[in-house]
Amino acid sequence: MGGEQAGITDVKVSAFDIEAHRGGRALFPENTLASFANALSMGVTTLELDIGVTRDGAIVVSHERWLNPDLARGADGKYVAEPGTPLVKLSLDEVKQFDVGQIRPGSIYAAQFPDQHAVPGTKIPTLKELIDLVRRSGDSHVRLNIETKIDPNHPDESLPPERFVAVLLELLRAEKFENRVMVQSFDWRTLQLVQKLAPEIPTVYLTVQSGRDPTVFRDKASEWTAGFNPAEHERSTPRTIKAAGGAVWSPYLRDLTPELVSESHALGLKVVVWTVNQPADMARLIEMGVDGIISDRPDLLRQAAREKGIALPAGFPVTP
Numbered sequence: 001m002g003g004e005q006a007g008i009t010d011v012k013v014s015a016f017d018i019e020a021h022r023g024g025r026a027l028f029p030e031n032t033l034a035s036f037a038n039a040l041s042m043g044v045t046t047l048e049l050d051i052g053v054t055r056d057g058a059i060v061v062s063h064e065r066w067l068n069p070d071l072a073r074g075a076d077g078k079y080v081a082e083p084g085t086p087l088v089k090l091s092l093d094e095v096k097q098f099d100v101g102q103i104r105p106g107s108i109y110a111a112q113f114p115d116q117h118a119v120p121g122t123k124i125p126t127l128k129e130l131i132d133l134v135r136r137s138g139d140s141h142v143r144l145n146i147e148t149k150i151d152p153n154h155p156d157e158s159l160p161p162e163r164f165v166a167v168l169l170e171l172l173r174a175e176k177f178e179n180r181v182m183v184q185s186f187d188w189r190t191l192q193l194v195q196k197l198a199p200e201i202p203t204v205y206l207t208v209q210s211g212r213d214p215t216v217f218r219d220k221a222s223e224w225t226a227g228f229n230p231a232e233h234e235r236s237t238p239r240t241i242k243a244a245g246g247a248v249w250s251p252y253l254r255d256l257t258p259e260l261v262s263e264s265h266a267l268g269l270k271v272v273v274w275t276v277n278q279p280a281d282m283a284r285l286i287e288m289g290v291d292g293i294i295s296d297r298p299d300l301l302r303q304a305a306r307e308k309g310i311a312l313p314a315g316f317p318v319t320p
């Protein structure tokens with residue numbers, strides 16, 4: 001461990017990246033201090049999270065760019081009505097009025113995560129509060145994989161990319177936490193800005209290439225790809241990301257093949273796949289040679305990694 005404090009169980013941290021998606025949302029409410037504390041307590045290498053910025057410039061941890069009607073309850077105990085107000089139109093004080101500790105009972109979303117422990121009274125955390133929690137846990141190795149939630153098709157629902165990245169870098173530098181993070185996004189404009197303004201921070205290029213809403217096509221640029229066009233890079237996603245200056249490719253699990261993993265590694269790109277919740281998929285992808293897995297079930301991911309002989313990160317018990 002390079003002489004550093006390893007924690008309660010002194011296990012060498014594996015190079016394999018065990019990422020708790022939204023803190024491990026199958027277990028505790030997503031993107032909350034409760035879920036992140038649970039992941040830190042069990043031991044992961046990375047906490048995956050999503051961020052937005054409020055009207056008064058606070059960075060808050062939220063997957064949606066708005067208050068999620070399936071998650072956010074007002075002081076009256078009622079879930080917010082559709083469509084939820086964009087966070088960028090609310091002050092931090094206003095955001096803090098809402099309780100996101102229990103998925104709306106009876107919703108399709110609740111049916112997806114029947115085993116999630118409800119933690120009523122839980123507020124949307126700020127990124128600063130999450131950094132404080134990580135420090136309090138004593139885990140000096142765990143990293144944050146911070147996703148900028150910004151959609152080029154809905155510029156009114158977040159800060160513009162330049163301002164978004166500036167606010168994020170300002171906080172990370174004030175907290176001296178730049179060396180503990182990666183920045184990920186489907187919107188590659190924010191990644192280009194991070195590379196220019198903070199080249200020490202690895203960038204993670206998110207893609208989805210199948211299903212109803214692909215962000216990357218093989219034969220053309222899209223609004224998500226910051227002008228990069230796979231047609232100019234042998235129709236190859238890894239080559240396009242390499243040309244864009246990325247450190248990591250983060251594909252949707254159904255888009256990945258063994259050939260693409262090999263191609264990425266030959267280019268010097270790491271491959272960290274999302275979002276993998278079934279043990280059989282975890283085992284298959286580890287065998288395929290991926291460098292990490294993002295999962296809503298970090299407990300099952302630890303087990304799958306252990307079964308493949310991967311050394312596990314130590315747990316750092318902490319309360320939210």
Ligand code: G3P
Pocket residue numbers: 021048050063147184206250274275294
């Ligand atoms: O880290 C990748 C993954 O989080 C992207 O999907 O929609 O859960 O943010 P999403």
Ligand code: CA
Pocket residue numbers: 048049050147
């Ligand atoms: Ca995410």
